[in-house]
Amino acid sequence: MTSPSRILLSAATLALFASTALADDEAQWFKGNTHTHSLWSDGNDFPEMITSWYKEKGYDFMALTDHNILAEGDKWMALDAIAKRQRAIGRSAMDKYVAKFGKDWVETRETTGGAKEVRLKTLEEYRKGLEESGKFLIIQAEEISNSAGGKPIHINAINVTEVIPAIKATDASEVSEVIRKTALAVAEHEKKSGRPILAHLNHPNFQWAITAEELASVAEMGYFEIYNGHPGINHLGDENRPGDERIWDIANTIRLAEIDKAPLLGVATDDSHTYHGGDVSPGRGWVMVRSQKLEANALVEAMKAGDFYASSGVTLDEVTWDEKSQTLSLKIQPAEGATYTTEFI
Numbered sequence: 001m002t003s004p005s006r007i008l009l010s011a012a013t014l015a016l017f018a019s020t021a022l023a024d025d026e027a028q029w030f031k032g033n034t035h036t037h038s039l040w041s042d043g044n045d046f047p048e049m050i051t052s053w054y055k056e057k058g059y060d061f062m063a064l065t066d067h068n069i070l071a072e073g074d075k076w077m078a079l080d081a082i083a084k085r086q087r088a089i090g091r092s093a094m095d096k097y098v099a100k101f102g103k104d105w106v107e108t109r110e111t112t113g114g115a116k117e118v119r120l121k122t123l124e125e126y127r128k129g130l131e132e133s134g135k136f137l138i139i140q141a142e143e144i145s146n147s148a149g150g151k152p153i154h155i156n157a158i159n160v161t162e163v164i165p166a167i168k169a170t171d172a173s174e175v176s177e178v179i180r181k182t183a184l185a186v187a188e189h190e191k192k193s194g195r196p197i198l199a200h201l202n203h204p205n206f207q208w209a210i211t212a213e214e215l216a217s218v219a220e221m222g223y224f225e226i227y228n229g230h231p232g233i234n235h236l237g238d239e240n241r242p243g244d245e246r247i248w249d250i251a252n253t254i255r256l257a258e259i260d261k262a263p264l265l266g267v268a269t270d271d272s273h274t275y276h277g278g279d280v281s282p283g284r285g286w287v288m289v290r291s292q293k294l295e296a297n298a299l300v301e302a303m304k305a306g307d308f309y310a311s312s313g314v315t316l317d318e319v320t321w322d323e324k325s326q327t328l329s330l331k332i333q334p335a336e337g338a339t340y341t342t343e344f345i
Contacts, residue, residue: 027290027307030299032061034141034158034287035202035228035269039077039120041066041143044085045275046097048126053275053282055136060294063141064123065156068166070142071123076109079116088276094118096276139296143202144182148174151209154202155182155221156269159296161193176214183220196300200224200267204247205234212242212250219261223303224248226266227312229284233271267303268310285312290319314340 037043038050047064054062064071079094086093097118098106107119127138144164146153149172157164164185167178179201186199200223204210215224226244228235237243242250248266255261268285275282287310291302302308309316318331332340 027292027302029288029290030060030294031286031288032059032063032139032299033270033272033282033285034063034065034139034198034200034267035143035156035225035271036062036064036282037066037143037271037273038064038071039082039085040064040069040071040075043273043275044082044087045093046120047071047123048101048121048130049093049097050272050275050282051126051130051138052100055130057283059286060135061137061139061296061299063139063156063158065141065143065158067143067145067154068163070140070160070163071120073122075120076117077120079108079118082118086276087274087278090276093276134294137294137296137299139299144186146178146182148172148178151175152206153178153182153209154206155179155186156198156200156202157186157189158198158200159195159300160189160197161195162189164189175210176217179210179214179218179221183218187220195297196304198223198300198303202269203228203230203233203235203271205237205241205244206230206232208234208241212247213254215247215264216251216254216259216261219255219259221264222262223265223267225269225271226310227268227285228271229269229280229282229312230271230273231279265306266310267308268312285310287311288316 033054036050038045038047040047051062082093109117111117123138123140130136131138139159141156141158142160142163144155144157144166146155146167148169151172153175167181169178183199186197190197199221201215201221202225204215204224226248235244237246248264252263255263267287270282270284272282273280287308289299289302289308291298315333316330317333320329
């Protein structure tokens with residue numbers, strides 16, 4: 001059984017990465033979330049409401065990563081279906097939406113059968129009123145929701161221009177191959193689009209789908225979620241299976257000591273789905289990216305260079321890397337009443 005102190009420690013653990021680029025005085029830290037769901041797939045709120053929440057909470061950027069879809073085209077949703085997803089007592093999601101954005105913004109219709117529907121706004125529509133140059137950015141992204149023999153193999157692609165199709169393999173032994181094919185598809189889209197795209201594998205312990213050995217074997221996949229805020233993804237493992245941090249250790253040991261491949265870097269995310277109460281809520285995990293610009297390409301390039309850290313509660317004031325002495329130094333921004341333990345793993 002995991003002790004409460006270990007749970008608290010895990011909730012504040014940093015996944016830290018640094019490169020020589022961290023010495024660039026012109027760069028600054030930007031806070032962002034790269035795993036978020038809306039009514040466009042299986043979330044329970046409108047994308048504008050979700051994006052506004054992150055902006056108002058001081059995030060610099062965020063990505064809505066709905067399953068196998070981008071927020072584009074004509075999509076209507078029944079108000080009854082939205083109400084069923086809300087699963088909370090109080091004002092309806094629709095009422096809160098109208099109150100925040102106004103009746104002129106919200107588009108509704110009635111079907112021939114008498115059902116009331118609302119049109120979900122596209123990214124290009126709502127980003128105009130929410131983005132601010134140098135202050136807040138929305139990055140287009142997708143959760144590519146693959147499977148192998150029923151095992152969920154979900155991979156986020158950040159900064160895409162079009163949907164990357166999911167792979168549905170029939171055999172559970174094909175996990176590594178599905179990861180590899182998806183990573184290659186992302187790389188191909190990156191080449192085709194002419195923009196950098198970051199792929200990170202999500203929640204390996206969700207339904208115990210992906211082992212450390214399978215993750216280690218796919219050199220094309222360089223990032224995975226060391227922390228995911230969803231309560232149902234078995235983050236801590238169990239008595240027989242390793243938690244996410246241990247998976248990271250095992251996978252990187254295999255990569256560095258056995259197959260001579262680059263180590264995996266870890267991101268932290270929300271994977272938020274519920275915004276009216278409930279336990280799949282936003283604000284649990286994020287990345288801090290050091291970049292010269294708050295622009296999608298610049299942020300992704302910085303993450304590809306390793307200029308970021310992942311956190312579920314700790315903020316750093318400083319991170320420096322001394323190339324000559326091979327020394328990584330950091331300074332934690334203290335919170336009142338908190339004590340900190342730093343571990344390099």
